[in-house]
Amino acid sequence: MNNRSLSWFNTTSLVLGFAFLYLPMLILIIYSFNSSKLVTVWAGFSTKWYGELFQDEQFMQAAWVTLKVGFFSATAATVLGTMAAYALVRTKKFTGRALFSGMIFAPLVMPEVITGLSLLLLFIAIDLDRGILTITLAHITFSMCFVSVVVSSRLTSFDKSLEEAALDLGCTPFDAFKSVVLPIIMPAVASGWLLAFTLSLDDLVIASFTAGPSSTTLPIKIYSSIRLGVSPQINALSTIMIGIVTVFVITASIISKQSIKKYESEKIRANL
Amino acid sequence: MTQAKQTTNVFSPWLNRDNKPLIKFENITKKFGDFTAVENFNLEIYEKEFFALLGSSGGGKSTVLRMLAGFEQPTSGKIWLDGEEISNTPPNERPINMMFQSYALFPHLNVWDNIAFGLKRTKKRMASSDIKARVEEMLRLTQLEKFASRKPHQISGGQRQRVALARSLAREPRLLLLDEPLGALDKKLRQETQFELMDIQEKTGTTFVIVTHDQEEAMTMASRVAVMDNGKLLQVDTPNNVYEAPNSTYVANFIGDINIIEGEAKIDAEGLLSIHYSETAAPIQTENTNNQIHDGQSVSFAVRPEKIWIAKEQDVSLPNNVKGLIVDIAYLGNLSIYHIKLESGQVISAQMTNILRTGQQEFTWDDEVWLNWNDTAGIVLTR
Ligand SMILES: Nc1ncnc2c1ncn2[C@@H]1O[C@H](COP(=O)(O)OP(=O)(O)OP(=O)(O)O)[C@@H](O)[C@H]1O
Ligand SMILES: [Mg+2]
Numbered sequence: 001m002n003n004r005s006l007s008w009f010n011t012t013s014l015v016l017g018f019a020f021l022y023l024p025m026l027i028l029i030i031y032s033f034n035s036s037k038l039v040t041v042w043a044g045f046s047t048k049w050y051g052e053l054f055q056d057e058q059f060m061q062a063a064w065v066t067l068k069v070g071f072f073s074a075t076a077a078t079v080l081g082t083m084a085a086y087a088l089v090r091t092k093k094f095t096g097r098a099l100f101s102g103m104i105f106a107p108l109v110m111p112e113v114i115t116g117l118s119l120l121l122l123f124i125a126i127d128l129d130r131g132i133l134t135i136t137l138a139h140i141t142f143s144m145c146f147v148s149v150v151v152s153s154r155l156t157s158f159d160k161s162l163e164e165a166a167l168d169l170g171c172t173p174f175d176a177f178k179s180v181v182l183p184i185i186m187p188a189v190a191s192g193w194l195l196a197f198t199l200s201l202d203d204l205v206i207a208s209f210t211a212g213p214s215s216t217t218l219p220i221k222i223y224s225s226i227r228l229g230v231s232p233q234i235n236a237l238s239t240i241m242i243g244i245v246t247v248f249v250i251t252a253s254i255i256s257k258q259s260i261k262k263y264e265s266e267k268i269r270a271n272l
Numbered sequence: 273m274t275q276a277k278q279t280t281n282v283f284s285p286w287l288n289r290d291n292k293p294l295i296k297f298e299n300i301t302k303k304f305g306d307f308t309a310v311e312n313f314n315l316e317i318y319e320k321e322f323f324a325l326l327g328s329s330g331g332g333k334s335t336v337l338r339m340l341a342g343f344e345q346p347t348s349g350k351i352w353l354d355g356e357e358i359s360n361t362p363p364n365e366r367p368i369n370m371m372f373q374s375y376a377l378f379p380h381l382n383v384w385d386n387i388a389f390g391l392k393r394t395k396k397r398m399a400s401s402d403i404k405a406r407v408e409e410m411l412r413l414t415q416l417e418k419f420a421s422r423k424p425h426q427i428s429g430g431q432r433q434r435v436a437l438a439r440s441l442a443r444e445p446r447l448l449l450l451d452e453p454l455g456a457l458d459k460k461l462r463q464e465t466q467f468e469l470m471d472i473q474e475k476t477g478t479t480f481v482i483v484t485h486d487q488e489e490a491m492t493m494a495s496r497v498a499v500m501d502n503g504k505l506l507q508v509d510t511p512n513n514v515y516e517a518p519n520s521t522y523v524a525n526f527i528g529d530i531n532i533i534e535g536e537a538k539i540d541a542e543g544l545l546s547i548h549y550s551e552t553a554a555p556i557q558t559e560n561t562n563n564q565i566h567d568g569q570s571v572s573f574a575v576r577p578e579k580i581w582i583a584k585e586q587d588v589s590l591p592n593n594v595k596g597l598i599v600d601i602a603y604l605g606n607l608s609i610y611h612i613k614l615e616s617g618q619v620i621s622a623q624m625t626n627i628l629r630t631g632q633q634e635f636t637w638d639d640e641v642w643l644n645w646n647d648t649a650g651i652v653l654t655r
Contacts, residue, residue, distance in 0.1 A: 164343055165376035167363040169390030169443065179389075183380045 025242060032235035039230045049236040059237060062221040066201060069132060069217060073139035074196035080140065081147025081196075082189055086177065088148075089155040090163075107145045115142055116209030123210065130212035138210040139203065143196035150195060150256070154188035155181075187259030191252035198248045201241065283495060284510070285318040292355065294319045294479055295340065295447060300349035302335055302503075309335045311503040313349070317447075322473055322480045324494035326487060328526070332503040333483040337449050340481065341370045353446065364393075369445040373452045375436040377424040383435050384420040387411065390443045410438040413472060430461050437469075441476060450482040454489065466492050487527050491515065499523045515576075517561075520655045524574045529609075531580075531620050533573045537565050537652065545652065547573045550616030557591040557647045565652060575650030580622035580643050582610060582635065587644040594643045596620065598635055610635065612643060 032050075036043030053059055088101045107115060119138045128134055158181065166176035182189070204219040211220060218241065222234055285291045293316035302310040310332040317323050325333045338344045339351060342363030351359045358366055369390070377386050387410050391403045398406070411417045414434040419427050424435065433453065440448055453469070454462045470493050473480050484490050490497050491511040498508045499522075507519045518524035521532055533556070535549030545560035556573055565571060586593045599619065600611035607625050614620060622643055624634075635641060 159374065159376065161372045161374055161376040162378065164341075164363070165370075165372055165378070166389075167343075168341060168368075168370050169439070170364045170393030170395075172364060175393070180378055184378075 028235055029239045029242065032232065032239040034232060034235075037232060039232060039235070049232040050240075053233050053236050053240075056233065058216075059218075059221065059233070062216045062218045065132060065135075065215050066218040069135050069139060069207075070197045070200040073136045073143060073200045074193050076136070076140045077144040077147050077196040078189060078193040081144040081192060082151045082185075084144070085148040085152035085155055086181070089152050089158075104145060104148055107142050108149070112142075112203075112205040116206040119206065120209045130210055131215045134210040134212070135207050135215060135217065138206050139196075139200040142203075142206065143199045146195050146199060147189075147192035150192040151185060151188050154185050154256075154259075158185065187255045191256045194248045194252040194255075198245050198252075201245060201248075283320070285321070286316065286496065291318060293317060293352075294321075294354060295481075296352040297336075298350045298352065300336075300339065300346045300351065302332075302339060302344060303347045309503050310339075310346075313503075313505055315498060315505060315508065317479065317481060319479055320477055322470065322493055322495045323482070324490035324497045325481065325483045325500060326490045326497055326526070327485065327500035329485060330502075331500040333485075333500055334451055335503075336500075337370070337451050337481065337483055340447070341368055341449055342366050367443075367446040368449065369440040369443055369447075370449040370451065371436050371440040371453050373455055375424075375432050375456075377432060377435055377439070379424055382421050382423050383416060383427070384411075386424065386435055387439045387442050390439065394443065406442060410442050413441075413475070414438040429456055430465070433457060433465065437472070441472070441478065444476075445478065447479045447481065450480060452483055452485070454484075454486075462489070469493060491527070497527075499526060501526075517651060518574065518653070521572050521574065521653050524651075524653065529577050529621060529623075530574050531577065532653075533575075533618055533620075535571065535573060537567065537569045537571045539565070539567045547571065547652065549573070549618070550614075553594060553614065553616045556650070558650055558652060559647050561651070564654060569654065572653045573650050574653055575645060577609060577621045577623035579649035580620065580645045582612070582622050582624055583642050583644060586642045590644040591647045592643075592645045592649075594620075596641060596643060598637055598639045598641060601635075601637065610641075612641060614643075 031039055031042075033045050033047065034042055035046030035048065084104055088097070088104065091097075116138070119134075119141065123130060123134050123137075162180055162184070163176050166180040167173065171179060202219065203217075204223055207217045208220055208223075211217060216224075218237065222237060225231065225234055295315075295317040297313050297315040300310060300313040301308065313336065325336060327333055335344060339346055342358075342361060342365075346359055349359070350357050353366070353368070378389065381389065384407055387407045388403055391398055391406055407420075408417075411420055414437055416431065416434055416438060419431060419435075424432055427435070433456070437453070450469075454465055457465060466489060469480075482490075482493065494511055496508060497511050497514050499506045499514065501522055507514055507523045509517075514523060515527050518527065518530075524530045524532065533547070533549050535547040535556070538546050538548055538555065539560070540546070543560065544557070545565065546555040546557050548555045558573065581587065581590070586595075594614055596612035596614045598610055599613045602609040602611075603626075605626070607623055610622050610624065612620050612622060620643060
């Protein structure tokens with residue numbers, strides 16, 4: 001491994017790959033600063049579309065809905081996902097445990113259209129008016145799986161004797177979870193929350209199945225306005241969303257990486 | 273004089289039938305699926321004892337301890353504490369604390385909070401001033417005052433071990449369980465800590481049950497030792513008795529070095545016991561302490577290396593003399609261990625203290641020597 005420089009072939013594939021992934025976004029970001037109303041003609045740098053965006057009632061309304069849905073669904077999904085992960089990792093083998101853990105993870109691979117459709121049918125069946133509540137519920141169901149994946153991977157490496165020590169020192173099982181397990185797995189829980197929030201922010205398909213007329217989210221708004229032609233405002237909005245998602249994903253990965261590093265180094269030190 | 277002697281009597285509550293045990297295992301069996309980890313286990317542990325569970329890996333020691341702590345429930349049988357059945361009491365309701373092999377310190381709490389953790393969760397709520405006083409007392413006892421505000425990963429292994437001890441002692445448990453508490457420490461620190469543990473046990477008067485697979489450690493610290501193998505209890509006795517009077521070849525082999533010679537027991541008209549182990553060699557003359565032995569039974573004669581006297585000459589004052597050839601010498605500094613091949617083929621190890629400082633040994637390889645031992649040196653084992 002002393003030849004650390006990339007070969008010509010590797011460099012090319014890397015450049016091509018990244019170009020393929022990020023060029024479209026880059027163009028979108030550049031054009032959001034275009035002063036011309038025509039999307040395809042560059043007419044100089046300007047931030048006026050951002051200003052107009054914040055003046056637009058409808059966009060701001062949609063942004064507010066999106067943030068609310070994101071916050072509440074991420075929070076609920078984190079609570080439920082963490083509980084599910086804990087139950088599956090910790091409880092002694094019970095009949096149907098494999099089935100349960102399979103069922104928790106199945107929605108990860110379920111086509112979104114199907115998830116959205118089935119939720120829509122459910123909401124109609126129980127006569128629930130579509131709106132912020134239904135989108136939130138729908139987002140909880142699918143982002144909860146992601147949270148429980150993140151949290152259970154942390155829990156499987158969690159030293160069980162810490163919990164036993166807590167019980168030994170007078171904790172009830174719930175107190176042991178609250179005072180010992182939760183503080184230690186907090187980074188994983190936090191990155192689960194960020195992930196759930198990002199997923200909710202991103203979602204178009206499930207939201208369009210479950211949204212009502214008064215509860216348009218940003219992705220729905222963007223998608224429907226694109227139908228009338230690409231506007232520079234949309235570019236600006238998309239750029240903001242790209243920014244938010246990027247920050248969240250990077251934060252989540254830094255949190256989990258650091259906690260893994262810390263955990264590893266503590267483990268190494270503990271074994272000295 | 274005799275009265276003074278009685279009051280300073282060595283601690284041995286198990287000898288008095290009137291004493292009630294603190295802990296009693298009654299026919300405990302623990303199965304994991306089809307696998308029996310502990311089988312028909314009966315044991316009594318008394319207040320203020322320093323009790324060691326000893327045995328080879330996988331013998332079931334940790335399982336016994338975990339049943340005491342409440343992390344495992346026995347499959348059958350009962351566990352009593354102070355005459356109260358606790359077999360199915362959850363761990364947080366037992367007046368028992370455990371010091372974990374991995375220490376299991378809470379990484380998100382500093383030393384002070386680790387020690388205070390159990391005090392904040394007592395049945396009768398402790399006032400915060402009492403908690404503070406108790407934590408400080410524990411810090412003093414374990415000499416950790418300087419490290420109170422450090423996190424567990426900021427202190428050394430030995431210090432972490434003391435935090436674990438302080439944390440488990442803080443609640444003043446009736447019984448403290450220690451699962452290989454010194455396993456992670458180096459030899460020197462381990463010996464120091466052994467004495468510290470004994471000191472702390474004496475100061476606090478807590479009953480200790482310690483698991484170890486280091487027999488020296490058990491012998492140093494324990495008031496009594498229980499030897500386990502394959503989930504069964506083989507022998508429970510004082511370190512001295514387990515060493516000098518093992519009840520089986522497993523125990524004899526497990527505790528220290530021992531020579532085992534298999535042979536046939538012969539009891540003559542006067543009731544004297546001898547072991548015939550070879551057609552050519554003279555039978556071993558030994559005391560008949562075990563009255564169970566009958567004539568013609570096949571038995572094992574066990575004798576410790578330090579009880580055999582090596583000499584150039586036959587020592588006729590001792591009843592047993594065998595000739596052999598030195599095949600191996602292990603120089604250990606304070607003593608040397610000689611492996612001697614008898615004419616009948618057995619290899620016997622014998623031990624000599626190195627009295628001279630010259631490094632010049634009296635015997636060397638291929639020397640022909642005599643092994644001499646008394647009829648009280650060894651013990652006859654039937655299993
Ligand atoms: N939860 C469990 N499930 C299944 N088998 C187990 C479980 N815990 C222990 N065992 C088995 O029970 C036996 C006794 O284990 P235990 O941990 O009590 O041994 P030990 O004497 O403490 O050994 P060591 O000295 O290696 O710690 C082992 O064979 C082990 O594999
Ligand atoms: Mg063990």
